[in-house]
Amino acid sequence: xxxxxxxxxxxxxxxxxxxxxxxxxxxxxxxxxxxxxxxxxxxxxxxxxxxxxxxxxxxxxxxxxxxxxxxxxxxxxxxxxxxxxxxxxxxxxxxxxxxxxxxxxxxxxxxxxxxxxxxxxxxxxxxxxxxxxxxxxxxxxxxxxxxxxxxxxxxxxxxxxxxxxxxxxxxxxxxxxxxxxxxxxxxxxxxxxxxxxxxxxxxxxxxxxxxxxxxxxxxxxxxxxxxxxxxxxxxxxxxxxxxxxxxxxxxxxxxxxxxxxxxxxxxxxxxxxxxxxxxxxxxxxxxxxx
Amino acid sequence: xxxxxxxxxxxxxxxxxxxxxxxxxxxxxxxxxxxxxxxxxxxxxxxxxxxxxxxxxxxxxxxxxxxxxxxxxxxxxxxxxxxxxxxxxxxxxxxxxxxxxxxxxxxxxxxxxxxxxxxxxxxxxxxxxxxxxxxxxxxxxxxxxxxxxxxxxxxxxxxxxxxxxxxxxxxxxxxxxxxxxxxxxxxxxxxxxxxxxxxxxxxxxxxxxxxxxxxxxxxxxxxxxxxxxxxxxxxxxxxxxxxxxxxxxxxxxxxxxxxxxxxxxxxxxxxxxxxxxxxxxxxxxxxxxxxxxxxxxx
Numbered sequence: 001x002x003x004x005x006x007x008x009x010x011x012x013x014x015x016x017x018x019x020x021x022x023x024x025x026x027x028x029x030x031x032x033x034x035x036x037x038x039x040x041x042x043x044x045x046x047x048x049x050x051x052x053x054x055x056x057x058x059x060x061x062x063x064x065x066x067x068x069x070x071x072x073x074x075x076x077x078x079x080x081x082x083x084x085x086x087x088x089x090x091x092x093x094x095x096x097x098x099x100x101x102x103x104x105x106x107x108x109x110x111x112x113x114x115x116x117x118x119x120x121x122x123x124x125x126x127x128x129x130x131x132x133x134x135x136x137x138x139x140x141x142x143x144x145x146x147x148x149x150x151x152x153x154x155x156x157x158x159x160x161x162x163x164x165x166x167x168x169x170x171x172x173x174x175x176x177x178x179x180x181x182x183x184x185x186x187x188x189x190x191x192x193x194x195x196x197x198x199x200x201x202x203x204x205x206x207x208x209x210x211x212x213x214x215x216x217x218x219x220x221x222x223x224x225x226x227x228x229x230x231x232x233x234x235x236x237x238x239x240x241x242x243x244x245x246x247x248x249x250x251x252x253x254x255x256x257x258x259x260x261x262x263x264x265x266x267x268x269x270x271x272x273x274x275x276x277x278x279x280x281x282x283x284x285x286x287x288x289x290x
Numbered sequence: 291x292x293x294x295x296x297x298x299x300x301x302x303x304x305x306x307x308x309x310x311x312x313x314x315x316x317x318x319x320x321x322x323x324x325x326x327x328x329x330x331x332x333x334x335x336x337x338x339x340x341x342x343x344x345x346x347x348x349x350x351x352x353x354x355x356x357x358x359x360x361x362x363x364x365x366x367x368x369x370x371x372x373x374x375x376x377x378x379x380x381x382x383x384x385x386x387x388x389x390x391x392x393x394x395x396x397x398x399x400x401x402x403x404x405x406x407x408x409x410x411x412x413x414x415x416x417x418x419x420x421x422x423x424x425x426x427x428x429x430x431x432x433x434x435x436x437x438x439x440x441x442x443x444x445x446x447x448x449x450x451x452x453x454x455x456x457x458x459x460x461x462x463x464x465x466x467x468x469x470x471x472x473x474x475x476x477x478x479x480x481x482x483x484x485x486x487x488x489x490x491x492x493x494x495x496x497x498x499x500x501x502x503x504x505x506x507x508x509x510x511x512x513x514x515x516x517x518x519x520x521x522x523x524x525x526x527x528x529x530x531x532x533x534x535x536x537x538x539x540x541x542x543x544x545x546x547x548x549x550x551x552x553x554x555x556x557x558x559x560x561x562x563x564x565x566x567x568x569x570x571x572x573x574x575x576x577x578x579x580x581x582x583x584x585x586x587x588x
Binding site: 114115118137140141143144147148149151152156157158159161162180 | 449452453454455457458460461464465467468532533534535536
C-alpha cells in the first residue's frame with residue numbers, strides 16, 4: 001500500500017542557525033538549543049509516512065517538537081526545510097496542478113502559496129487542539145463554529161449547514177438543542193467535543209489531534225477517546241495523534257514515533273515500542289508510565 | 291464669511307477664466323492628480339481591490355468627502371457637467387459646498403439633472419435614473435474595508451483578501467440569520483465584485499446595490515481618511531452576499547408613494563411631520579423628484 005502522505009526531512013529552526021547546530025542539538029546532547037548561535041531546533045529532520053485509515057502516534061516530553069510538527073503539517077508555521085508530498089488519491093480534483101506530469105505524488109506542499117495551502121487545509125485537513133480556545137470561536141454559536149468550516153469549503157445553504165451541524169453534534173454527543181449556544185457556555189469536555197465536530201465538518205481525510213485529552217478528567221477522557229476511535233473507523237480517517245500520555249497512544253494508535261529534543265529517536269508498532277523499547281529515552285518513558 | 295463673498299472680495303486676484311489665481315486647474319497639483327489617476331487605473335484593472343494612495347489635504351475636513359473630492363478633482367475637465375448628491379439630495383449643505391468649490395477651482399457647469407451630468411459625486415445614494423457609459427459616478431466612502439466588522443486588524447484583513455478567506459464574513463451573516471431570522475445589515479451591504487473580492491459598496495441602501503451589477507457606468511470609490519481608492523468598472527458582476535435559502539432583498543415600500551411626485555418605484559425617505567406627528571414619504575433622489583413634479587419647480 002502506498003502512503004497517503006510522505007514527510008521527508010521536516011525541520012523547523014527558530015533563530016539564525018549556524019554550521020554547528022546539527023551536531024550540537026538532539027537527543028544525545030539532550031537539548032534542542034544550539035549553544036553556539038542560540039537557535040532552537042524545534043523539529044529536526046523528521047521523516048515518516050502516513051497511511052490511509054491509520055492512526056500514528058507521536059509521543060515525547062514537553063518541548064520535544066510534537067506540537068511544532070503538527071503546526072508545520074497544518075501549514076500554520078513555515079518549515080525551515082523538508083518536503084511534504086501527498087498521494088494523488090487524497091483529494092481528487094483539488095489543485096490538479098500540483099501533480100506534475102501525472103505523477104502519483106504531489107510536488108512539495110510546503111512550497112505552495114498561502115492561498116493553495118488554505119484550499120488544501122479547507123478541503124482535506126481537520127485539527128483538534130489541546131485548548132478549545134485555539135480551535136473554536138468562543139462567542140459564536142456552536143452551530144456557527146461548525147458552519148464556519150463548511151462556509152470556507154463553499155457551502156451556501158443555511159438549512160443544509162444546520163442539518164450537517166446537528167448531525168455532527170449528535171455524533172459527538174452534544175445535545176442538538178444547544179446548537180445555537182456559544183461554546184463558552186459549555187464544560188471543557190463538551191467544548192472539546194464541539195471542536196472535534198468542527199474538525200470533522202468538511203469530511204477531512206486527515207485529522208491532527210494535539211493533546212486532545214490533556215486537562216480533561218478521566219471519565220470524560222475515556223468518552224472522548226471512545227468517540228475518536230469510533231469516528232476513525234466510521235470516516236476512514238488518517239490521524240496523527242500527538243500526546244505525552246502513552247495510555248492514549250496505546251488505545252488509539254497502531255504505529256508510534258518517539259520524539260526527543262526535536263528528533264525522532266524510535267518508531268515502530270505501538271505494541272512493540274511499549275513492550276520492547278529500544279532507545280534509552282523510550283525505556284525511561286515506558287518505565288515511568290507503568 | 292461665505293466662499294462667494296470671499297471670492298467677490300478677492301475678485302482682483304481671479305484670472306480671466308473665473309478661477310482663483312495661484313492654484314492649478316482643479317486645485318490639486320498635477321503630480322497629485324497623476325498619482326490618483328494611476329491608482330484609479332489600477333483599481334479599474336482589479337475590480338473591488340482597495341488601492342492605497344496618498345490622500346491629500348483638502349480645504350474640507352477628512353471624513354466629509356475628501357476621498358470623493360480628490361477623485362473628482364483629478365478627473366474633472368473644463369467641459370464636464372458636474373452634479374453632487376448628498377444622501378440623494380442636491381441641496382444639502384455638504385452637496386452645495388462641494389459643488390461651489392469644484393465650480394470655483396475647475397470652472398465647470400453645475401446641474402441637478404442626472405441625465406445632463408457627465409461627472410457625479412455622491413454620498414450614500416446612487417441616482418434612480420440609470421446612468422450611461424458616458425458618465426462616471428464617484429462615491430464617498432467612510433469605511434472602505436468590508437471585513438472590518440469581523441476583523442479589526444488591517445494586516446489580517448489584507449491577508450484575508452489575498453487568500454480569499456471570507457468564511458468569517460459569511461459566518462457573520464450566518465449568525466445574523468440564526469439570531470434574527472434574516473440578515474440585518476441595512477446599508478453598506480457587502481458585495482462580491484467580479485467573483486473575487488468582497489467589497490464595501492459605501493453606505494448606500496440595499497435598494498441601490500443591484501444598480502452596481504452589470505452597469506454601463508464606471509463607479510469609483512474614494513476614502514480620503516482611510517486612504518483607499520477602489521472601483522467597479524462597467525459590465526462587472528456585483529453580487530450581494532446571500533444564501534441559497536436566504537436571498538438578498540431590497541427595502542420594501544409597497545403601498546407607499548412620494549407625497550410630492552407620486553412615485554412608487556423610488557427609494558423613499560420617511561418624514562415625520564412636526565404638527566401632529568403624521569408620516570409622509572418623499573423621494574430620496576431630489577433631482578429625480580423635481581423632474582417628475584413640474585408643479586414644484588420654480
